[in-house]
Amino acid sequence: xxxxxxxxxxxxxxxxxxxxxxxxxxxxxxxxxxxxxxxxxxxxxxxxxxxxxxxxxxxxxxxxxxxxxxxxxxxxxxxxxxxxxxxxxxxxxxxxxxxxxxxxxxxxxxxxxxxxxxxxxxxxxxxxxxxxxxxxxxxxxxxxxxxxxxxxxxxxxxxxxxxxxxxxxxxxxxxxxxxxxxxxxxxxxxxxxxxxxxxxxxxxxxxxxxxxxxxxxxxxxxxxxxxxxxxxxxxxxxxxxxxxxxxxxxxxxxxxxxxxxxxxxxxxxxxxxxxxxxxxxxxxxxxxxxxxxxxxxxxxxxxxxxxxxxxxxxxxxxxxxxxxxxxxxxxxxxxxxxxxxxxxxxxxxxxxxxxxxxxx
Amino acid sequence: xxxxxxxxxxxxxxxxxxxxxxxxxxxxxxxxxxxxxxxxxxxxxxxxxxxxxxxxxxxxxxxxxxxxxxxxxxxxxxxxxxxxxxxxxxxxxxxxxxxxxxxxxxxxxxxxxxxxxxxxxxxxxxxxxxxxxxxxxxxxxxxxxxxxxxxxxxxxxxxxxxxxxxxxxxxxxxxxxxxxxxxxxxxxxxxxxxxxxxxxxxxxxxxxxxxxxxxxxxxxxxxxxxxxxxxxxxxxxxxxxxxxxxxxxxxxxxxxxxxxxxxxxxxxxxxxxxxxxxxxxxxxxxxxxxxxxxxxxxxxxxxxxxxxxxxxxxxxxxxxxxxxxxxxxxxxxxxxxxxxxxxxxxxxxxxxxxxxxxxx
Numbered sequence: 001x002x003x004x005x006x007x008x009x010x011x012x013x014x015x016x017x018x019x020x021x022x023x024x025x026x027x028x029x030x031x032x033x034x035x036x037x038x039x040x041x042x043x044x045x046x047x048x049x050x051x052x053x054x055x056x057x058x059x060x061x062x063x064x065x066x067x068x069x070x071x072x073x074x075x076x077x078x079x080x081x082x083x084x085x086x087x088x089x090x091x092x093x094x095x096x097x098x099x100x101x102x103x104x105x106x107x108x109x110x111x112x113x114x115x116x117x118x119x120x121x122x123x124x125x126x127x128x129x130x131x132x133x134x135x136x137x138x139x140x141x142x143x144x145x146x147x148x149x150x151x152x153x154x155x156x157x158x159x160x161x162x163x164x165x166x167x168x169x170x171x172x173x174x175x176x177x178x179x180x181x182x183x184x185x186x187x188x189x190x191x192x193x194x195x196x197x198x199x200x201x202x203x204x205x206x207x208x209x210x211x212x213x214x215x216x217x218x219x220x221x222x223x224x225x226x227x228x229x230x231x232x233x234x235x236x237x238x239x240x241x242x243x244x245x246x247x248x249x250x251x252x253x254x255x256x257x258x259x260x261x262x263x264x265x266x267x268x269x270x271x272x273x274x275x276x277x278x279x280x281x282x283x284x285x286x287x288x289x290x291x292x293x294x295x296x297x298x299x300x301x302x303x304x305x306x307x308x309x310x311x312x313x314x315x316x317x318x319x320x321x322x323x324x325x326x327x328x329x330x331x332x333x334x335x336x337x338x339x340x341x342x343x344x345x346x347x348x349x350x351x352x353x354x355x356x357x358x359x360x
Numbered sequence: 361x362x363x364x365x366x367x368x369x370x371x372x373x374x375x376x377x378x379x380x381x382x383x384x385x386x387x388x389x390x391x392x393x394x395x396x397x398x399x400x401x402x403x404x405x406x407x408x409x410x411x412x413x414x415x416x417x418x419x420x421x422x423x424x425x426x427x428x429x430x431x432x433x434x435x436x437x438x439x440x441x442x443x444x445x446x447x448x449x450x451x452x453x454x455x456x457x458x459x460x461x462x463x464x465x466x467x468x469x470x471x472x473x474x475x476x477x478x479x480x481x482x483x484x485x486x487x488x489x490x491x492x493x494x495x496x497x498x499x500x501x502x503x504x505x506x507x508x509x510x511x512x513x514x515x516x517x518x519x520x521x522x523x524x525x526x527x528x529x530x531x532x533x534x535x536x537x538x539x540x541x542x543x544x545x546x547x548x549x550x551x552x553x554x555x556x557x558x559x560x561x562x563x564x565x566x567x568x569x570x571x572x573x574x575x576x577x578x579x580x581x582x583x584x585x586x587x588x589x590x591x592x593x594x595x596x597x598x599x600x601x602x603x604x605x606x607x608x609x610x611x612x613x614x615x616x617x618x619x620x621x622x623x624x625x626x627x628x629x630x631x632x633x634x635x636x637x638x639x640x641x642x643x644x645x646x647x648x649x650x651x652x653x654x655x656x657x658x659x660x661x662x663x664x665x666x667x668x669x670x671x672x673x674x675x676x677x678x679x680x681x682x683x684x685x686x687x688x689x690x691x692x693x694x695x696x697x698x699x700x701x702x703x704x705x706x707x708x709x710x711x712x713x714x715x716x717x718x719x720x
Contacts (some may be wrong), residue, residue: 166696168658175662175670218634218656218692220673257616257635274578275617296578298528302535310535313580332578336526 003132003203006140013075014143017206017247017269017290019326025315025355026074027348028145031334032067033079037341039066050095054081060130061137068141070341071348074328075206076138077145078199080127082210085148085191086158088119099162106161108169113180118191121198128202135203146204148195150211150252151188151233152226158184167216174217174225185229193236200238200246208249208271209233215254226252227261234266249292253333256281263289274332278317282325290326291318297331300343307343311350320358329355363492363563366500373435374503377566377607377629377650379686385675385715386434387708388505391694392427393439397701399426410455414441420490421497428501430701431708434688435566436498437505438559440487442570445508445551446518448479459522466521468529473540478551481558488562495563506564508555510571510612511548511593512586518544527576534577534585545589553596560598560606568609568631569593575614586612587621594626609652613693616641623649634692638677642685650686651678657691660703667703671710680718689715 008014012026034040040063047053054060064079083101087093092104107113121128135144149157157163159170174181196207214226230250240246251271255262262270263285272281272293281291299310311329318327329351335344368374372386394400403423407413414420424439443461447453452464467473481488495504509517517523519530534541556567574586590610600606611631615622622630623645632641632653641651659670671689678687689711695704 166658168661168696168698171656171658172661175659175666215635218659219637220677221656222635254614254635257637275575275582275614277579277617294578296531296581298526298531299535299578301528301532306535317580336528338528 003135005135005203006138008143008205009140010074010142013328014206014245014247016326016328017249017292018245019268019287019290019324021323022321022326023356023359024352025318025321025327025329025358027329027351028073028075028077029067029331029335029344030077032073032077033063034335035337036335036339036344037066037070051081051093054079054084055126057126057130057133061133064130064134065137067344068138071344072352073142073348075142075145076134077208078127078131078134078147078204080130080147082147082149082212083154083157084124084127085119085188085195086154088123089116089191090119091158101157102162103158107159107184108161110177110180113183116184116187118187118194121194124195124198127195128198131199131202131204135205143205144203145206145208146196146199146202147208147210148192150209150214150226150250151185151192151229152217153211153213154188154192155181155184156213156216167213171217171221174221178224181225185225186232189229189232190236193233196233197236197238200241204246205244206247206249207237208251209267211250211252211255214252219257222252222255222258223261227258227265231265251292259284269326269328271330272332278314278327279319282318287324290328292328292330294330294332295347297333297336297339300331300335300339300347302343304343304346307346308350308354311347312354315351315355315358363495365495365563366498368503368565369500370434370502373688374566374605374607376686376688377609378605379628379647379650379684381683382681382686383716383719384712385678385681385687385689385718387689387711388433388435388437389427389691389695389704390437392433392437393423394695395697396695396699396704397426397430411441411453414439414444415486417486417490417493421493424490424494425497427704428498431704432712433502433708435502435505436494437568438487438491438494438507438564440490440507442507442509442572443514443517444484444487445479445548445555446514448483449476449551450479451518461517462522463518467519467544468521470537470540473543476544476547478547478554481554484555484558487555488558491559491562491564495565503565504563505566505568506556506559506562507568507570508552510569510574510586510610511545511552511589512577513571513573514548514552515541515544516573516576527573531577531581534581538584541585545585546592549589549592550596553593556593557596557598560601564606565604566607566609567597568611569627571610571612571615574612579617582612582615582618583621587618587625591625609688611652619644629686629688631690632692636692638674638687639679642678647684650688652688652690654690654692655707657693657696657699660691660695660699660707662703664703664706667706668710668714671707672714675711675715675718
């Protein structure tokens, strides 16, 4: 069964991902629906808790659309938590007051690891309902991005039981029991692929894999564990829906050294953090993939003139898009909760104006 | 005036830094004198506090030598705090219970920045006394490394007033008031150079600059701020003492993408974290510098067989040292306080044994 949605009015973002010509450089922001917006904080207060917000399709739709009502962004991204999949696997996601996400039942021993199963997608129906509702309410304004954490990034939380400074537990398992780690990553890869495919079926027009903690791995371990499991996700991922291409983006924060390898796993675009020089990244990957990034989020705490200057540097570093190349402007990581919303307006205007000029 | 010390019995580390032939790959560990050792914790308990330990040359000497009594390491490194220099500038270093370092008087405004002066080296005499005392008590066993934080890394603490997740204050100053940031970095560079030169005069046989937070900077900002100020330190640094070369090492954690540029600022060696592939690093810098690194510190939580296998991978990745190349084995970052000391013994033995084999 296929749901019918309004035709897309602004497909600039999708064209950039597919390295087709665009009139300007499209942009969206990682975590664009979030705490830096007073209207988000108001909705969250009504929802009572973060999970109350994320698990309710009405609220998720409301906050997903909020940044688009403020700024002429070129894509929406599903509002959801990165840990919905392990939660649906039965690990018991919760948020302690003022702390990050935690799991009640982390994977602490062989028995727990071997008992791990792919989740019943029915338990994630609230996510797919949100995707469909957001896509309908977008009414074709801009494309909707679905997303998931990478198999490795999910494994970090699943084994550590929460955030970590040094990833001691999960990396010790990786070094000592690579068989157990690969079991988790295989299970996660199949789950992530099924999860993203269901988001595509529900209406997502592009998908992104966030490998937030891939950069914590040593060279060698990264390729063997995080990258290999993302390649497996890509292998199982739908590439089109009803005859329309669904572009994909992979983003390993801190993965700039592995750019060539990341560009080779079958995604249409690679996300880059702010440590990467876009000109040399473009040189390294040629026209194999589009690039997404990479303004330092802290630039948004500077004055308007400085924001415009730093936006110009990023756009000029990528250079004039040629036939076959694609650039999606973004931050190099999620927007800070302390960002003044007016700074986002300055940045969005600057990206659109300056990038049109570069094409002139 | 020059102090007379015992002749060096093991100069393997210094020869590797100068890219001279060695019989095996020398090693030491960042933070080798530290909390993972019960004897360190005992000394610290006697000293009463971390600063009580770091500011007392007797205690500093005692803990500097502790890891050498346990393991046949190839270098000692001065035990001190990374923030002694800004403390001597009058910022008021203190440690709150269970937290990291903090400053009572961080650089929060233009007035504070413009009032910043190089410290009176006399107020750092306790550091130089420790260097001389350690060097004397080493009695030529292995060389003694002096060190400092990089100008940028010191600036991070000086502006933030402590540690930070996002370096929002210091980077906002960098983007909005680059003139103020450069004033801090110029002052820090001159101070760091004078501080390292005084350590060399006091007996340090090699020096290392820790650019712990350089990797938080965006491409472009890194070169303009952190790297440029380290180049200035190198320009002002003594290269020999009493006719003996004093090799230098620079280490930007997360700086692998900028390796060629780091290798060009005049240091003898470049430290690498575990995300960097040693073989490709060696290819990128040729024989311009020696390389130091880069085992993931979490490997030391694995079983002996795994530790040995990962040590072998690092050594084999660098490959057989040829004439003109140099490798110093180290971790890719400081050793974790939770590391089992027995794991360090396994690693040290493996580095020495396997690297001899590679030369055979």
